[in-house]
Amino acid sequence: MRSTILTGLLALATAAAVAQAPPAAAxxxxxxxxxxxxxxxxxxxxxxxxxxxxxxxxxxxxxDGTIMYPTIxxxxxxxxxxxxxxxxxxxxxxxxxxxxQVVIRVREYNSLRFSVIGAVKRPGQFTFRQGITLREAxxxxxxxxxxxxxxxxxxxxxxxxxxxxxxxxxLENALRGLGDEGTLEIQVGDTLVVEQESSVxxxxxxxxxxxxxxxxGATLSEAIAMAGGVLEESGDQRRLIGDLAQVxxxxxxxxxxxxDLLQAVQAPSEAGAAPADRAANNPxxxxxxxxxxxxxxxxASILGYVRTPGMYSFRPGDxxxxxxxxxxxxxxxxxxxxxxxxxxxxxxxxxxxxxxLNLDLSRTADVQSELRNPQLxxxxxxxxxxxxxxxxxxxxxxxxxxxxxxxxxxxxxxxxAAGGPLRPTTVPTQTTGADLEHCWLYRATGEKxxxxxxxxxxxxxTNGAEARDRTRAEIDAPAxxxxxxxxxxVVPEADRRVKVAGYVKDPGYxxxxxxxxxxxxxAMAGGVLxxxGSDSRVQLRWPSGAEEEVDLRQSDPPLTPGVExxxxxxxxxxxxxxxxxxxxxxxxxxxxxxxxxxxxxxxIKGPTTNVGMRLVKGEYYRALLIxxxxxxxxxxxxxxxxxxxxxxxxxxxxxxxxxxxMVPGKGKFNPQALLQDVLLIPDFLNLFR
Numbered sequence: 001m002r003s004t005i006l007t008g009l010l011a012l013a014t015a016a017a018v019a020q021a022p023p024a025a026a027x028x029x030x031x032x033x034x035x036x037x038x039x040x041x042x043x044x045x046x047x048x049x050x051x052x053x054x055x056x057x058x059x060x061x062x063x064d065g066t067i068m069y070p071t072i073x074x075x076x077x078x079x080x081x082x083x084x085x086x087x088x089x090x091x092x093x094x095x096x097x098x099x100x101q102v103v104i105r106v107r108e109y110n111s112l113r114f115s116v117i118g119a120v121k122r123p124g125q126f127t128f129r130q131g132i133t134l135r136e137a138x139x140x141x142x143x144x145x146x147x148x149x150x151x152x153x154x155x156x157x158x159x160x161x162x163x164x165x166x167x168x169x170x171l172e173n174a175l176r177g178l179g180d181e182g183t184l185e186i187q188v189g190d191t192l193v194v195e196q197e198s199s200v201x202x203x204x205x206x207x208x209x210x211x212x213x214x215x216x217g218a219t220l221s222e223a224i225a226m227a228g229g230v231l232e233e234s235g236d237q238r239r240l241i242g243d244l245a246q247v248x249x250x251x252x253x254x255x256x257x258x259x260d261l262l263q264a265v266q267a268p269s270e271a272g273a274a275p276a277d278r279a280a281n282n283p284x285x286x287x288x289x290x291x292x293x294x295x296x297x298x299x300a301s302i303l304g305y306v307r308t309p310g311m312y313s314f315r316p317g318d319x320x321x322x323x324x325x326x327x328x329x330x331x332x333x334x335x336x337x338x339x340x341x342x343x344x345x346x347x348x349x350x351x352x353x354x355x356x357l358n359l360d361l362s363r364t365a366d367v368q369s370e371l372r373n374p375q376l377x378x379x380x381x382x383x384x385x386x387x388x389x390x391x392x393x394x395x396x397x398x399x400x401x402x403x404x405x406x407x408x409x410x411x412x413x414x415x416x417a418a419g420g421p422l423r424p425t426t427v428p429t430q431t432t433g434a435d436l437e438h439c440w441l442y443r444a445t446g447e448k449x450x451x452x453x454x455x456x457x458x459x460x461x462t463n464g465a466e467a468r469d470r471t472r473a474e475i476d477a478p479a480x481x482x483x484x485x486x487x488x489x490v491v492p493e494a495d496r497r498v499k500v501a502g503y504v505k506d507p508g509y510x511x512x513x514x515x516x517x518x519x520x521x522x523a524m525a526g527g528v529l530x531x532x533g534s535d536s537r538v539q540l541r542w543p544s545g546a547e548e549e550v551d552l553r554q555s556d557p558p559l560t561p562g563v564e565x566x567x568x569x570x571x572x573x574x575x576x577x578x579x580x581x582x583x584x585x586x587x588x589x590x591x592x593x594x595x596x597x598x599x600x601x602x603x604i605k606g607p608t609t610n611v612g613m614r615l616v617k618g619e620y621y622r623a624l625l626i627x628x629x630x631x632x633x634x635x636x637x638x639x640x641x642x643x644x645x646x647x648x649x650x651x652x653x654x655x656x657x658x659x660x661x662m663v664p665g666k667g668k669f670n671p672q673a674l675l676q677d678v679l680l681i682p683d684f685l686n687l688f689r
Contacts, residue, residue, distance in 0.1 A: 399419045
């Protein structure tokens with residue numbers, strides 16, 4: 001009875017390993033369809049990297065009917081023809097390889113086989129042929145080995161089909177060719193299990209699955225060792241391997257144990273592991289137990305700048321850093337570009353479901369962080385990109401943009417790549433320069449650092465010489481920080497700007513140098529409009545909103561950022577005509593005299609030639625003052641000789657708004673003749689400009 005129960009459990013376990021995959025087509029039934037156990041070769045024409053190609057020893061189709069293909073993951077293979085599987089792989093590679101050409105051939109037709117295990121002399125797999133009977137199958141296994149008196153009477157076996165069904169058979173009838181069992185034929189993928197007392201079955205991903213006699217007290221690890229141990233990776237082999245962390249033990253009583261034998265095998269004396277816990281992970285087997293080692297489907301790929309890219313299996317709980325260590329433990333120091341290397345700050349983890357995670361494994365303190373170093377999942381692909389020291393420089397520089405620099409470069413190198421900070425070299429100018437005192441450095445981590453970069457440029461001297469760039473030795477200082485990938489340097493615009501408006505030649509915004517005054521700002525704007533704007537009074541509006549009027553003859557305030565300067569219209573004016581250097585309208589100021597007004601007009605004019613070809617010059621000691629008082633025009637003929645000789649102010653009268661001062665030509669004392677001479681002077685046309 002116990003033997004019958006054991007046989008049933010063995011049949012169920014064997015069927016569960018193969019029930020998910022469709023059976024292979026029998027020979028002669030049309031194109032061959034792949035099945036679990038087959039080993040195939042895949043050739044990809046035009047693959048740019050070995051990581052896109054499978055291992056040289058082929059790919060085995062797992063019990064679930066799938067294969068693990070680099071860069072694609074799990075692909076259903078069982079039930080497909082070679083052409084159909086090639087089309088599926090080409091579709092998966094199309095996103096990485098342009099017009100991929102995939103060719104598949106079958107290296108081992110292991111699906112067209114059957115197995116005989118248990119109490120036989122040579123258990124194993126055998127090549128299938130049409131019409132083979134149970135007796136012939138037992139003969140291929142070199143006969144039955146029974147623990148009893150050596151007779152097959154009453155001995156039983158179980159025939160497990162590939163589709164999961166099974167039946168119990170009498171070995172005596174099968175060997176003698178009696179009844180239905182004597183003519184029963186083996187089918188593709190069948191497993192014939194010959195029962196024997198004091199034995200266990202070890203199936204799944206072990207080197208030699210079969211039926212093994214065990215001594216009393218034998219443990220699970222000993223039984224797996226008798227089966228040659230689990231399948232493991234060897235060299236470049238990338239086949240599925242046995243998973244010791246999920247071994248199942250099916251008892252004859254119906255109890256099913258799932259144990260993590262990996263803990264018992266790899267760390268049997270680990271500190272803190274109680275003997276009872278170790279025994280639970282490596283139980284003592286009983287006769288009739290069925291041990292199944294499942295495939296290790298926990299595999300992930302790692303590509304890019306690592307020492308050994310490829311596909312690797314991993315243990316439960318392993319993280320991305322563990323996979324990186326499996327791939328060589330170090331990033332490459334050289335790559336396609338001289339000096340390039342793997343960038344641990346920009347690792348990309350692609351999940352099988354399409355999710356993408358960006359990771360930073362450069363900080364050893366974060367190796368236990370699930371966010372920065374997550375646990376691996378089956379089908380993961382990890383890509384380590386090339387380290388590129390790329391930084392952005394924006395703001396008031398010659399050329400804004402993103403620049404690729406060399407590892408170890410500093411902020412000064414980034415500014416040099418951007419052409420340096422903007423520095424106006426002419427006055428006036430409509431553009432402002434860079435404010436090196438208030439720059440910012442933004443790290444990819446989110447850190448924001450203020451920077452004073454004035455040490456990069458030596459200020460100009462007192463003679464107005466332009467600033468010069470310092471040498472690398474001069475700027476090798478702590479403030480000149482080393483750059484990190486994806487840094488952003490922001491150089492703001494200088495705040496030394498003022499606005500000049502009103503009656504000036506070129507109103508607008510202007511940048512001033514430290515220490516400059518309102519008069520310098522008026523000069524930047526082209527100066528006051530002659531005879532129109534006030535040449536002494538300006539209106540100032542400070543950034544605070546306060547306003548004031550300033551007389552530049554008495555005060556010339558220093559400039560501050562944001563101040564607005566407005567030159568008003570010169571409403572109170574006097575007119576200076578006649579033989580002066582520049583006749584015209586001039587702004588009147590309180591206390592001005594006739595001599596002051598003549599000085600504003602450039603002084604007495606030297607000899608000139610009038611229309612009558614007479615040499616004429618201004619009368620040095622005479623002037624005519626015309627003034628309108630109470631609606632009546634009055635004229636004052638002023639003798640200024642006493643003023644020039646003795647400083648007598650008697651005839652140097654004060655002038656008032658709208659007064660007209662005329663300087664006659666030498667020898668012309670008649671006011672009417674004086675006016676005629678003045679009208680002949682071309683400079684009088686300045687009044688109409």
